Amino acid sequence: MQQWDEQQSAKIDEILRSTNRLSFSITERQHLIHFLNKEADNGLVVRFHPTMTKEDVASALEQGIVLLQCPQIESDILFLKLNDGRGFLGGQKSRVANYISVQMANAFTAGGSHALLIGGLTGINNIFRHRGLLSGMAL
Helix, strand or coil: CCCHHHHHHHHHHHHHHHCCCCCCHHHHHHHHHHHHHHHCCCCCCEEEECCCHHHHHHHHHHCCCEEEEEHHHHHHEEEEEEEECCCCCCCEEEEEEEEEEECCCEEEEEEEEEECCHHHHHHHHHHHHCCCCCCCCCC
8 A cells, every 4th residue: 555655646846846826816715714713613623734834825825725734634635726727708717626645744645626725625524524523514
């Protein structure tokens, strides 16, 4: 199993180098802060990665990057807002891709993608539910 993980994972700098990202909007940033506060209200620890300063977080959001740490599930979770081209009428399209790693391992495995950041964030609650740390509605 260890060998498979190494072959199927990538370091964060490799992922960032190979993606075309868009900045998170003010609304998406507000959803992120609301999500983090609600998780704390429910006794769940989801926070910005400890390697990031406040300035790093602001810069990362501007670059379409959210890096979170969830110590209760021993995971780091990376969300990227990816440029998905232009729509039929010329509007900007995007997707939010997520990656997961063992806590502090910097070996991320691709997860799914979502149309909205909040969709990816609520997926974290599914992991908490599976581990028995959450029941019922969290948001």
